[in-house]
Amino acid sequence: MASLLSSEEMLKPVAMLSSEEIFRQLADVLAQSGYPNFLPSLVQRVAEILAVDYCLIAETSSDPAQAQTLALWGQGKLLDNIRYPLKGSPCETVPERDPCLYSQGVCQAFPEDQLLIDLGIESYLGMPILTSSGNKLGILCIMTTSPLHLPDIGREVLRIAAAQIGAELERTQSAHFIRKLTYRDTVTQLPNRAHLLETLQNWPHTGTVTSALGIVLVDICRFKEINDIFSFKIGDEVLQAVAQRLRTALPESCYIARYSADEFALITPINSAQELQLVCHSVQQLFVAALHCAGKAFMLDINLGCAISGLAELNGAELLRFASIALAEAKQSGQEVKFFEPAMSQALNQRQKVLEKFLVALRTEQLSLHYQPQFELASGVLSGAEALCRWHDAEWGWISPATFIPLAEERGLMPELGNWVMQTACRQLRAWQAQGWQLPGRLSINVSARQLESEHLISEFTRCSSGIAPEQIELEFTESLIMRNPEQSLRLMADLEAMGFCWAIDDFGTGYSSLAYLTRFRATTLKIDRAFISNIPGDHHHNMVVKTILAMANSLNMITIAEGVETAEQAAYLQQLGCDRAQGYWFGKPVSAADFAQTWLAKSTVK
DSSP states (O other), X not given: OOBOOOTTOOOHHHHTSXXXXXXXXXXXXXXXXXXXXXXXXXXXHHHHHHTOSEEEEEEOSSOTTEEEEEEEEETTEEOOOOEEEOTTSGGGGOOSSSOEXXXXXXXXXXXXXXXXXXXTOOEEEEEEEXXXXXXXXXXXXXXXXXXXXXXXXXXXXXXXXHHHHHHHHHHHHHHHHHHHHHHBOTTTOSBOXXXXXXXXXXXXXXXXXXXXXXXXXXXXXXXXXXXXXXXXXXXXXXXXXXXXXXXXXXXXXXXXXXXXXXXXXXXXXXXXXXXXXXXXXXXXXXXXXXXXXXXXXXXOOEEEEEEEXXXXXXXXXXXXXXXXHHHHHHHHHTOSEEEOOHHHHHHHHHHHHHHHHHHHHHHTTOEEEEEEEEEETTTOBEEEEEEEEEEEETTTEEEOHHHHHHHHHHTTXXXXXXXXXXXXXXXXXXXXXXXXXOOSSEEEEEOOHHHHHOTTHHHHHHHHTTTSOGGGEEEEEEHHHHTTSHHHHHHHHHHHHHHTOEEEEEEETSSOOOHHHHHHHOOSEEEEOHHHHTTTTTOHHHHHHHHHHHHHHHHTTOEEEEOOXXXXXXXXHHHHHTOOEEOSTTTOOOBOHHHHIIIIITOSBOO
């Protein structure tokens, strides 16, 4: 039967040591708390101080039905840790606060405990291991093959040891919990970015040694739309479904982490680039079928960026950067999968240099506007102009708008650039007026998608055009831009019309607008894209497209301007078809404000 320890129970070997020596030996091992060998050293020292055959520390908080030894001393040496059932064992009877003693006959008291029988245990003492708040974490247990008699000082040794073990286990559990919070993504339960970076740093020491390491970044296209349309909760469920599908389908050797909001990272040991291609193919196949979340079916598109390196050259952080560069290239090129190539890094570095120089140019008045004339086809009279942004760099010379405009759009600089263009163009109109020059017709200014989305567009245009009659300005919106949000575009155009501005639909024929919307836009001008003009009059298909556009514009009382007219034959053919106006190299290239004034404003007809 179990009983509490009493002061009468004595053990001769312990009694032969002085109290100072006992606590000195105990203090020596307790000083190792926090080190990896603390628990094994402690069970050995306790067994030696108390002269018992076995001493073990078992953790019981993870599984109420089983105990897992954390350190086990017996037969004069450290033994391998074991897991054993609590039911039917004396450990099951250890209370929440007090020690529990079976001074003899423990095998007879617990006949189902095979471990006791195999070891020939006669006596048992279990001391609960508690947290600072009194929760039971485990058991400190001593066992002997003969009856046990323990003095008061022996009981104190166990009490002190159990208290220190409790503090150590509590610290370890807290550290594990903090590590879990630090390294685990709370949405998908995958390793997070921090764990990914640490894993890459340690990969040569923790992974399977192979000839190469492959990294794949998986980007979910337009994931933000899911959050915006359905809610962040649904978005999280989609991410959980993606994580589950990746975990289930990919081999265990493939490490999976959530890299960012809509990106996952895969790390896999491979022997060749072909193996990584097979991994990519497997991932692509996972997204052929819809993901079912919250009662909805989501068809997801993905982009993959990949990098591979031999172990001799392995640098995990660099590989991750290369995969990220490849992913950006895949997204920009519209291709689903891209493998990193050195040229991609060079191109990215060049783009960064261009961006840095462009920012300086934009904010230090190094950009300029050039002006391309527009003419009446029937009379040859100057009918207006288009303001076009130009950039001349002292080191690189003239830089094409095809280089810096897409970069400005990508980096969110178009509102700033667009406002600069509007302000500069209006300033130039005022300067020409002050010099006695009057531009016939209107000056066309392009408006970007980011500007159209800005709630400050109306106020910015009002400020920039101060002192200019709005009728002198024609705002150009591309067809595809208008159709991104046609109802919002209609509201904005109504506001601009109320201010006195008019607008043109630019690059018409390349977008997706319907005739119904076209009639509601009430644009003044329709500009025919140069892609159709360059192939006339020789190409029958393009001839018919141009004729159709002209007929449609004529029925809506819209002025038509053909862009990119480069030959006399094109100009004559457009005039024959009934096109109103034209611009292009045949009539005049974009030139500086001074040259435009001297060349075109000083006369009103084309030679």
